[in-house]
Amino acid sequence: MLINVLETLVSILLIVLAFLALSSKSLIKSVMFLSSLSMLSVLAFVLMKAPDVALTEAVIGSGLVTTLFVFTLLATRKVGQKQ
Amino acid sequence: MKKFLSIVFVLILGGLIINHLASNNLIPRFGDVVLTDRVSDAYIDRDVNGGDEDVAFGESEDLESGAANTVTAIVADYRSFDTLGEVTVLFVSSLGVALLLGQSKRRIGLEFKPNFMLKIGSRALFAIILMTGVYVILHGHLTPGGGFPGGVMIASSMLLLYLADDEFRAKMRGFKVLESMMGLLYIALGLIALFISGVFLENFMDNGTLGTLFSAGMIPLVYSIIGLKVGSEISSVIDHFLSEEGAS
Amino acid sequence: MIQIAGILLMMLGLYGILTNRNIIKIIVSLNILEIGLNIFIISIGFVRAGEAPLFSSEAKSNALVFVDPLPQALVLTAIVIGVGTTALGLAFAKQIYAKYQTFELDEMGEE
Numbered sequence: 469m470l471i472n473v474l475e476t477l478v479s480i481l482l483i484v485l486a487f488l489a490l491s492s493k494s495l496i497k498s499v500m501f502l503s504s505l506s507m508l509s510v511l512a513f514v515l516m517k518a519p520d521v522a523l524t525e526a527v528i529g530s531g532l533v534t535t536l537f538v539f540t541l542l543a544t545r546k547v548g549q550k551q
Numbered sequence: 552m553k554k555f556l557s558i559v560f561v562l563i564l565g566g567l568i569i570n571h572l573a574s575n576n577l578i579p580r581f582g583d584v585v586l587t588d589r590v591s592d593a594y595i596d597r598d599v600n601g602g603d604e605d606v607a608f609g610e611s612e613d614l615e616s617g618a619a620n621t622v623t624a625i626v627a628d629y630r631s632f633d634t635l636g637e638v639t640v641l642f643v644s645s646l647g648v649a650l651l652l653g654q655s656k657r658r659i660g661l662e663f664k665p666n667f668m669l670k671i672g673s674r675a676l677f678a679i680i681l682m683t684g685v686y687v688i689l690h691g692h693l694t695p696g697g698g699f700p701g702g703v704m705i706a707s708s709m710l711l712l713y714l715a716d717d718e719f720r721a722k723m724r725g726f727k728v729l730e731s732m733m734g735l736l737y738i739a740l741g742l743i744a745l746f747i748s749g750v751f752l753e754n755f756m757d758n759g760t761l762g763t764l765f766s767a768g769m770i771p772l773v774y775s776i777i778g779l780k781v782g783s784e785i786s787s788v789i790d791h792f793l794s795e796e797g798a799s
Numbered sequence: 800m801i802q803i804a805g806i807l808l809m810m811l812g813l814y815g816i817l818t819n820r821n822i823i824k825i826i827v828s829l830n831i832l833e834i835g836l837n838i839f840i841i842s843i844g845f846v847r848a849g850e851a852p853l854f855s856s857e858a859k860s861n862a863l864v865f866v867d868p869l870p871q872a873l874v875l876t877a878i879v880i881g882v883g884t885t886a887l888g889l890a891f892a893k894q895i896y897a898k899y900q901t902f903e904l905d906e907m908g909e910e
Contacts, residue, residue: 479804485809487833489826490815490819492830499827519695520623520696521874522702524700524878528699535888536789538897539793540893544902545833553817553818568838572802581800583847586867591868605860620853623804625869626872637876641882643883644887645886651893652893692897695851792890796897
């Protein structure tokens, strides 16, 4: 019973976060919503009893993809300021 | 006009998929899968090629695949050729990043300067994260994890050093040599297995008792090779992203 | 249910790729598509009363009911390949910014 409530809550939050990531005007907010979407999908993987996949997605989603996005956005700020 | 057409197309596609899922006999309802109809039953019982031992934790010796983690047994033993393809895809993407961003010589300058305590204190944390990554790689056949998350943890420890000190640059030459050597070693291991037992990438070492550290034959060796390769690849990608043009 | 959420995430990611004009947002939509796809593939192999596919001191023999391990092995490969694709795409985006000073596809002109 509690697991059903948790599944429904996670599903609704996943879709709401995806909407927010697609429709925000600023780029850094989109990247932050993508990072939290990735963390919530780790919860969905744990609920479906897949520990290998949850560990891999947790490490890659938080430590790697978000970092690469932020480093790309960092370069744009610096180039703008040097001119 | 384009947005309206995209919304209609996406809604129709989503509706077709959900409708088809509710009424076909290949994919059962969510949670009602009967596992004995699928090939995964043979993967769990370790009798794909006709092995007929009983699988019990801590007692079975010399099974067809001696890893206690079934997903590891599939990725690194039964379907090891797919893992070779995945390693190739990572290598090609790292090659592309190095070709595109390879002319950069100096670090991107930031507006804030990190504190002295941060620079020194992050070295202790670097050692702890590195050891966690090595633990996850070495125990890939007993606990969840394996080569890929362990390698990315090793790269995360390098990322910590890059973030805590804005003049730090590791020697990229060592990482690139390590990555190439590990890729060649994986293929060489497969060729050795071909010469010994006639099948490329077969597990030719002894599978010990299920559940102990020195079991599962070649799988810890394969995961160590993959972990080091992924770790050095991602570290060099991070170094390329933090550089910009100019004289050093 | 999580399976429907996976399909809706895939559709949202597809809409984002078709409609956006900013390169970074196209890559973000590609990542949303891949997350939805991974959730859907794992939901195909879920058994309600099953255990995680791992032999340990609490799950000793193969007479227990396990969750299907084959989709999990496939998704493990798919996650790593998604990282490779994203890294290469962002390297391209960085070089595009260094040349044209913008991320919008409409302002790049015909140079």
